[in-house]
Amino acid sequence: MNALPDPQTQPEFYTDVPLKRLMAWVVDALVTLIGCIVILPFTAFTGLFFFPLLFLLVGFGYRTATIAGGSATWGMRLFAIELRRPDGTQLDAGGAFAHTLGYTLSWFIPVFQLISVVMMASTERGQGLSDHVLGTVMLNRRALRA
Numbered sequence: 001m002n003a004l005p006d007p008q009t010q011p012e013f014y015t016d017v018p019l020k021r022l023m024a025w026v027v028d029a030l031v032t033l034i035g036c037i038v039i040l041p042f043t044a045f046t047g048l049f050f051f052p053l054l055f056l057l058v059g060f061g062y063r064t065a066t067i068a069g070g071s072a073t074w075g076m077r078l079f080a081i082e083l084r085r086p087d088g089t090q091l092d093a094g095g096a097f098a099h100t101l102g103y104t105l106s107w108f109i110p111v112f113q114l115i116s117v118v119m120m121a122s123t124e125r126g127q128g129l130s131d132h133v134l135g136t137v138m139l140n141r142r143a144l145r146a
Helices: 017-043 046-068 074-078 093-108 110-122 129-134 141-145
Strands: 081-084 137-140
Touching: 017 046, 017 074, 017 081, 017 110, 017 137, 046 093, 074 081, 081 141, 093 110, 093 129, 110 129, 137 141
Parallel strands: none
Antiparallel strands: 081 137
């Protein structure tokens, strides 16, 4: 793939992507929560005192590693969607880090997260704010393989 698919002429790449992103986000949040629960005993349960920070760090590591390893988190893979760069290629480690950083920053500034959700629901490519800044898109994996 040399460029991103056109949503007008190839809508199958973008069909149901916002809903799939939401469902993938729920799965990824659960995976992160389970990771935190597994880590808690190794902190002598002091991690309970800084649980939001622990959740942030585990989630950041999980998202960056899984996106770098296949351009999708486990939740994204479950719902058959994949992140792609502006040239249509998969994200590498740097792209995964940048995307995760943008996602994380949007949670620190709630208005950015709201803008991101509205953008995902209303733009023709379903891009969130960090996607728009980086030029990345989420595509249906089945359409990529066809």
